[in-house]
Amino acid sequence: MTAGGVYVYAIIPTGRPLPPKAVGVGAPPAPLRLLAEGPVAAVVSDAPPQLRARRRDLMAHQELLVRLADTCPVLPMRFGVVAPDEETVRGELTGARKNHLAALRHLCDGVEINLKALPSQDALAAVVAEEKQVRRLRDEVRRRPGYEANVRLGEAVAAALTRRAAEAGQKILHALTPLAREVAPGPEVQGCALNVSFLVDRHAGDHFRTEAQKLADSHRGHVELRIAGPLPCYSFVTPRRVRTPAAGA
Structure with missing residues (x-):
């Protein structure tokens, strides 16, 4: 993980794979990974240094969310959500688990x-x-x-x-x-x-x-x-x- 923190794209149900060849924001594009806590998981990558709303990164963020939504319910994050570390992300997943599950059920399909x-x-x-x-x-x-x-x-x-x-x-x-x-x-x-x-x-x-x-x-x-x-x-x-x-x- 880089010193820039953890970039969060979305929350999805645990067990759903990432889209093939999908990558995140940054130059070069950051590899994606899943942080799972019980029934929910966050789609994250290392946050690039000096993150800005460049067209390239905006499009990468949006394209990933669209591809995720093709296969499973998604709680999308707005562009630019960065957590200081993985522990913070996991704490959010655990603390708001019931709300996340209810929202995922509601947004399904x-x-x-x-x-x-x-x-x-x-x-x-x-x-x-x-x-x-x-x-x-x-x-x-x-x-x-x-x-x-x-x-x-x-x-x-x-x-x-x-x-x-x-x-x-x-x-x-x-x-x-x-x-x-x-x-x-x-x-x-x-x-x-x-x-x-x-x-x-x-x-x-x-x-x-x-x-x-x-x-x-x-x-x-x-x-x-x-x-x-x-x-x-x-x-x-x-x-x-x-x-x-x-x-x-």
């Missing part, structure tokens, strides 16, 4: 799909046609051109685009929620009207993406929908989640 809803940049004509306030300000600019009038018009257009994207995003969220086990709101992203992740059965992932794309196409005049996944289930490791509503709720 599940994948995460993330949706981000952004204002449609092709909707300006629709905004002018459908938004009374925008039309009024546009007409004012035409009658009396000036800096302040242009600023007010620009602000009104931006606000209308954002509001329309948020409204469409909520409709899409409502339509997709029954197709997921759980839904988790993501952090605020600048310029993004909605950022949300879905926990979806692995076998239903393609169907979910197809339905999401259909909804994106039907709301194209209001929102640009970005769909990412299947991903490791980052958003569903902790218990702070929005539960999928019961049918008919």
Whole structure:
């Protein structure tokens, strides 16, 4: 083990092998190993010195998690989790064993799909046609051109685009929620009207993406929908989640 500590990628059930030829972060890539404590194990490697979020290392981290998730349930760690030594990792595995096992059971055969809803940049004509306030300000600019009038018009257009994207995003969220086990709101992203992740059965992932794309196409005049996944289930490791509503709720 290097002086840089132990880099932790994920927690998986004990007895599951590492993917063939898989390697970790660093240059050269660090060999992977398993630290098992009872029914759970941590996937680790030596932490490289001066670890930074380089594209090469970010991709190595993500690729390993995706390959692990193809064969077993995974509790993924965010990039950059480093423990001081193996004893610390083993202590975490032992101390939180029940929570880890419950989370692994919950995430079994599940994948995460993330949706981000952004204002449609092709909707300006629709905004002018459908938004009374925008039309009024546009007409004012035409009658009396000036800096302040242009600023007010620009602000009104931006606000209308954002509001329309948020409204469409909520409709899409409502339509997709029954197709997921759980839904988790993501952090605020600048310029993004909605950022949300879905926990979806692995076998239903393609169907979910197809339905999401259909909804994106039907709301194209209001929102640009970005769909990412299947991903490791980052958003569903902790218990702070929005539960999928019961049918008919």
